[in-house]
Amino acid sequence: PDKIICVGVNYRPHAEEMGRELPEWPLLFVRFAGSMTGHRCPVVRPRASTRFDFEGEFAVVIGQACRHVQRSEALEVIAGYSCFMDGSVRDWQRHTSQFIPGKNFDRSGAMGPELVTPDEVGDLASLRIETRVNDVVMQQGRLDELIFAVPALIEYCSTFTELLPGDVIATGTPGGVGAARTPPVWLEPGDRVSVSIDEIGRLDSVVIDE
Numbered sequence: 001p002d003k004i005i006c007v008g009v010n011y012r013p014h015a016e017e018m019g020r021e022l023p024e025w026p027l028l029f030v031r032f033a034g035s036m037t038g039h040r041c042p043v044v045r046p047r048a049s050t051r052f053d054f055e056g057e058f059a060v061v062i063g064q065a066c067r068h069v070q071r072s073e074a075l076e077v078i079a080g081y082s083c084f085m086d087g088s089v090r091d092w093q094r095h096t097s098q099f100i101p102g103k104n105f106d107r108s109g110a111m112g113p114e115l116v117t118p119d120e121v122g123d124l125a126s127l128r129i130e131t132r133v134n135d136v137v138m139q140q141g142r143l144d145e146l147i148f149a150v151p152a153l154i155e156y157c158s159t160f161t162e163l164l165p166g167d168v169i170a171t172g173t174p175g176g177v178g179a180a181r182t183p184p185v186w187l188e189p190g191d192r193v194s195v196s197i198d199e200i201g202r203l204d205s206v207v208i209d210e
Contacts, residue, residue, distance in 0.1 A: 001166045004031040005157055006057075006086060008099060010172025011145045017180040026148045026156050029099040031086075031109060031170075039112030042208040043087050045187060046105040051090040052187040052207070055173035056131030056139050056195035058124075059084035060150055061115055062167040069158040071151035077163065078154075080115040083195040083203035084170045085131075087187075090179045110205045111168070120199065124150055127198045129174060134192055138185070141174025 008027040009015045015022055037043060045052040063079030087109045093102025103109075121127070124143050131139035143149070148156070153169055178185035187193065189209045196202040 001033060001168050002164045003161070003167045004033065004036065004170065005168065006031055006103065006170040007148065007153060007172040010147050011141055011174045012147060013141065013145065013175030014173055014177065015147070017175045017177070022147055026153060028157075029103055032104050034106055035104040036109045036111055037107045037205075038110060039114075040204050041110065042107070043085065043110050043193070043205045044105070044107040044210050045189060045207055046089060046108065047210045048105070049089045049091050050186055051179070051184075052108070053088045053090050053178040054131055054133060054138065054187060054193050055086035055088055055177055056129055057084040057086050057170045057173050058127070058129055058143060058197055059111060060154070060169045060171065062163045062169070063165055065162060065164050067158050067162045069154050069163075071155040074151035074154035075118060078118055078150075079165065080117045081121055081197075081200055082111055082115055083113070083197050083200055084168075085110040085193060085195050085203055085205055086170055086173060088179075106210075110203060112203045113201045116200045122199065127200075130196045131174075131176070132194045132196075133185070133187070138178070139174045139176035145174065146171060
């Protein structure tokens with residue numbers, strides 16, 4: 001993709017567990033293509049940190065070049081949807097107020113298993129998302145918990161940049177991330193992470209060390 005735009009703190013329960021106020025505008029950061037891998041491919045815990053966290057997300061893939069899209073027309077520019085695992089290196093993410101270092105280690109995230117077209121998915125608000133680590137449920141949410149829903153995100157992003165076919169918008173993660181748990185839960189080599197979304201499928205990843 002030309003762009004992978006990610007939305008931070010976009011589920012109400014996740015904002016609460018991280019001690020953040022609800023944002024007035026979408027909190028955006030970017031991932032580079034090299035930071036991502038595919039379904040059933042390893043995700044890599046970098047040698048620079050052991051604070052490797054999981055974030056299951058719903059991803060939107062843009063289907064046509066577009067700019068200044070109104071939210072009432074936003075669904076018309078979508079090619080499809082997929083599952084997204086926004087692997088996060090938390091200490092590097094928190095070096096400054098900018099998330100980019102902690103979100104862009106090589107092959108730290110994943111997307112898949114396939115692209116599902118909007119006509120196969122139907123109403124987005126009712127979709128459930130779940131993240132498991134070693135078959136234990138860690139995150140659960142519904143898309144109606146999004147602070148900024150998909151049309152609002154497309155309207156906002158297309159205002160400041162032209163969205164191109166293949167661009168990805170990862171819409172944020174529900175509550176339950178490892179960093180917010182007591183004690184924290186960090187991914188270890190050999191851990192299996194799965195992100196499941198109704199009507200879309202299940203993205204499977206296994207963690208390896210760099």
